[in-house]
Amino acid sequence: MPKKAIFTKEQIFKKAFEVFKQNGLEAITARNLAKSLNCSPAPIYSFYTSLEILKKDLINQAKSIFMEYVKESSTEYIFLNIGIGICKFAREEKQLFHTIFLKDSSYSSLVREFRDLIKVEMSKDSRFDKLDEEFKTELFLDCWMYAHGFSTLIATNYFKDVSDSFIQKRLVSGAATMMYKRLEEYNK
Structure with missing residues (x-):
């Protein structure tokens, strides 16, 4: 037996x-x-x-958790929801955020998936329809750097006890200002 x-x-x-x-x-x-x-x-x-199968399963689980945060509808603005999602992920899953985004570059496929999600989500927002692809890419990079930097500050406890409203306010004031400046430059 x-x-x-x-x-x-x-x-x-x-x-x-x-x-x-x-x-x-x-x-x-x-x-x-x-x-x-x-x-x-x-x-x-x-x-x-093999441990490679286990590692793939672990990465898929991490992606799944991350994507739940990123796809959450906190506001009527898709682009803002993505930024809020990554910041909430950094707040609520600090160790996982740290492991994926701050430890080393071996998780670049997850970062690329996030990048691709943003591009897909941007295409759903009619305000971006008339913008050329190069400008959308630059805008995305600016917003990604801002959201990633802010979420890193949250994950490393620079900001303590961060509320949802604080996250939204900071993203709107910082990223929105940057976005509007970029759009003004584009439309000149």
Whole structure:
């Protein structure tokens, strides 16, 4: 009779996600996971034939959590919602934000996915219809830098106890001012 499994796949994944959040993807090794589960590597390999599969699942979970924040409708303005979403993600998922965006550049595919989402969302806003692609790209980069910088300040506790209204106010005053200046330059 085969030995009964000590852990479920879900328990292993949950522990792996904790390790990933705390220490990054490079910490996902059979030895580290086994140590954190207080077991041998055998249970891990009984559910994951390779750690690369587990790592892909972890990244997909991180993307899913991130995208929930980014797609949340806080206001009637799609573009503003994206900025609010990344700031809320930084506030509520500080460690995951830090691991993905601040630790190293190995998560560039997630950053590209965020970038691509913004471009798709921008195309849904009729105010951007008449703008050429080069200008939209520059505008996106400016807004991305502002939102990413602000969210980094939130994640690193520069701003403490940040409310939703504070996030929205800062994004509107900072990014909107920048956007209007860019649009004025464009329309000259």
